[in-house]
Amino acid sequence: MLVFLGSERVSGPPRPARLGERVSAACMTRLAGKDVDAALIDPVDIDLPHPFKPHFAYSKGKAPEAMERLAEEIESADGYVMVSPEYNHMMSPALSDLLNHFGSSLFSYKPSAIVTYSAGQWGGTRAAVGMRTFLSELGCLPVSAMIHVPHAQDVFAEDGGYLDGVDGERWDGYLDRTFDQLCWWAKAAAHARHEDGARPGAFIINPSERDAPKS
Numbered sequence: 001m002l003v004f005l006g007s008e009r010v011s012g013p014p015r016p017a018r019l020g021e022r023v024s025a026a027c028m029t030r031l032a033g034k035d036v037d038a039a040l041i042d043p044v045d046i047d048l049p050h051p052f053k054p055h056f057a058y059s060k061g062k063a064p065e066a067m068e069r070l071a072e073e074i075e076s077a078d079g080y081v082m083v084s085p086e087y088n089h090m091m092s093p094a095l096s097d098l099l100n101h102f103g104s105s106l107f108s109y110k111p112s113a114i115v116t117y118s119a120g121q122w123g124g125t126r127a128a129v130g131m132r133t134f135l136s137e138l139g140c141l142p143v144s145a146m147i148h149v150p151h152a153q154d155v156f157a158e159d160g161g162y163l164d165g166v167d168g169e170r171w172d173g174y175l176d177r178t179f180d181q182l183c184w185w186a187k188a189a190a191h192a193r194h195e196d197g198a199r200p201g202a203f204i205i206n207p208s209e210r211d212a213p214k215s
Contacts, residue, residue: 001036001186002039002041003028005021005024005083006043006095007043007092007095008043008044016153016158019152019153020117021158022153022157022160023115023117023152025160027081027147027175034179036183043094043095043097046066046070048064048067049067054100054101055067055068056103067101074102074106075106078110078186079111079182079189080140081112081182082095082112082135083115084117084127084128085116085124085127086116086125090126090127091127091134104137104139107138107140108199109199110186110189111140111182111185113143113147113179113181113182114131114142114146115146115147117148117149118149118150118152119152120151121151123150125148145177145178145181
């Protein structure tokens with residue numbers, strides 16, 4: 001699994017500045033407890049080309065090294081955890097920018113899990129609504145269960161562990177509801193992909209290839 005941290009904000013206010021680090025660390029810990037091999041993808045550590053140029057716009061083998069390496073990780077993963085705060089009722093621009101650099105063929109026929117958080121009371125739920133559409137179009141369909149963490153600074157410590165007074169057992173059960181679905185679908189999709197390798201066709205060169213027939 002790849003856990004995408006959808007935040008580049010390393011300074012405050014508000015504080016704590018990188019609240020998403022706590023949430024993504026908690027996700028990594030919970031996945032590790034299920035013996036799931038997970039890797040954290042942090043946009044702060046990835047040097048993407050600007051002005052915008054996606055991975056698929058480069059000739060084969062000509063993309064920047066960091067981008068090429070991440071493309072390989074995305075393609076080889078069996079599922080994804082998308083961790084995002086809410087920006088103007090939408091997903092983090094840091095996360096959408098990162099994901100938009102890679103074609104849907106790398107993500108397709110794999111599941112994803114939506115994890116949102118906030119320092120306030122809503123837990124990023126409004127961002128999650130738009131994330132369903134975005135991730136579905138990207139090809140990594142979100143599982144039905146989602147994780148929302150309001151007042152995340154009062155739930156998780158910097159290392160992703162639970163703060164004193166937090167009912168960790170109840171939170172574990174809440175996270176498991178989503179991650180168990182993710183793991184189930186990831187195994188099922190991996191089996192289907194590796195069984196015969198056949199997948200439904202998609203447009204290859206031009207999006208018009210998926211247009212409805214003309215009357």
